Amino acid sequence: MTSHTITPSTWHAVDADDPIRARIVQAARDVRERTPLAQSFTNFVTMNFVANAQLAAGGSAAMSLLDQDIVEISSVAGATYINVGTLLPSYQDALHAIVRAFKESGHMWVLDPVAAGLGAARTAILTDMANAAPNIVRGNASELIALASMWGLQSADGSSRPEGVESVDDVESAAAAARAAAQFITTERGEGAVAVSGAIDLVTDGDRTFRLPGGSPLMTKITGAGCSLGGVTATYLCVTDPLTAALAASLLYNRASEMAAEHAHGPGSFQAEFLDALWTCAPEDIANGELFEVRD
Ligand SMILES: Nc1ncnc2c1ncn2[C@@H]1O[C@H](COP(=O)(O)OP(=O)(O)O)[C@@H](O)[C@H]1O
Ligand SMILES: Cc1ncsc1CCOP(=O)(O)O
Numbered sequence: 664m665t666s667h668t669i670t671p672s673t674w675h676a677v678d679a680d681d682p683i684r685a686r687i688v689q690a691a692r693d694v695r696e697r698t699p700l701a702q703s704f705t706n707f708v709t710m711n712f713v714a715n716a717q718l719a720a721g722g723s724a725a726m727s728l729l730d731q732d733i734v735e736i737s738s739v740a741g742a743t744y745i746n747v748g749t750l751l752p753s754y755q756d757a758l759h760a761i762v763r764a765f766k767e768s769g770h771m772w773v774l775d776p777v778a779a780g781l782g783a784a785r786t787a788i789l790t791d792m793a794n795a796a797p798n799i800v801r802g803n804a805s806e807l808i809a810l811a812s813m814w815g816l817q818s819a820d821g822s823s824r825p826e827g828v829e830s831v832d833d834v835e836s837a838a839a840a841a842r843a844a845a846q847f848i849t850t851e852r853g854e855g856a857v858a859v860s861g862a863i864d865l866v867t868d869g870d871r872t873f874r875l876p877g878g879s880p881l882m883t884k885i886t887g888a889g890c891s892l893g894g895v896t897a898t899y900l901c902v903t904d905p906l907t908a909a910l911a912a913s914l915l916y917n918r919a920s921e922m923a924a925e926h927a928h929g930p931g932s933f934q935a936e937f938l939d940a941l942w943t944c945a946p947e948d949i950a951n952g953e954l955f956e957v958r959d
């Protein structure tokens with residue numbers, strides 16, 4: 664475990680023998696042993712990369728954009744990943760039906776609110792999900808700020824204006840939105856977590872909040888880094904609780920992107936090296952990653 668980050672006094676390094684690290688290493692081993700299926704309803708841009716990342720992390724992938732298909736396959740999938748990056752006319756009704764079926768069955772799912780705040784159709788779809796909440800939200804800072812506002816958890820002060828799929832806010836500015844969203848989904852689903860990605864990721868279950876430095880800025884130069892992190896989070900959710908799943912996937916991504924950056928010459932070779940690193944990163948290396956708990 665390295666500790667080279669200059670941190671605020673409220674950040675406390677998570678000990679090597681903290682039970683959360685034992686849960687993370689167990690989750691990483693379980694994924695490798697069980698090859699769990701996490702299905703995805705995700706965008707056309709990065710669908711292939713999401714599936715490849717899930718396979719490289721040790722899971723199994725299945726993509727579908729038909730509501731009936733997704734609901735049926737949820738009976739054999741450990742979790743589902745839903746990503747609203749690209750939209751078609753049928754999606755509003757399809758996603759309304761899917762998330763209500765999951766609410767009824769108790770099926771676990773991860774939401775990636777790509778480009779939240781952009782466009783009336785996406786806003787209608789995401790606002791509706793407050794009535795049938797996911798177990799994990801994984802997004803960038805701007806997406807979390809917009810989603811918390813849509814779900815009535817925070818008033819939008821207008822300072823964050825989404826410009827596309829990339830964040831225009833830093834992770835810290837989404838901390839309150841993330842905690843409010845995590846508390847909301849925990850109340851709705853019994854257990855839940857929110858992961859905000861960026862230069863220093865944040866993961867919270869609404870009670871405990873963690874910060875995860877590390878990773879590589881080259882992650883912002885390939886499309887699908889965030890989407891595939893959401894997909895791999897769903898892979899981990901097949902074998903563990905939402906907080907552990909969100910932490911394990913984010914720690915894996917930070918370590919794997921550091922490994923990839925050591926050999927890459929640019930975005931193209933980085934993408935290939937990153938998939939290889941997801942494959943070779945050991946459970947112990949994931950669980951021993953740099954991790955701080957925020958205690959005010
Ligand atoms: N500046 C950065 N330095 C290191 N890692 C980063 C940086 N920006 C993003 N990442 C990593 O890239 C992955 C995707 O995050 P992000 O780019 O925020 O998602 P999105 O693609 O949804 O906007 C995460 O693993 C995150 O930690
Ligand atoms: C470019 C783009 N446009 C619609 S979805 C998408 C992919 C976004 O991927 P990520 O959020 O992982 O950067």
Ligand SMILES: [Mg+2]
Pocket residue numbers: 777778802803828889890
């Ligand atoms: Mg994204």
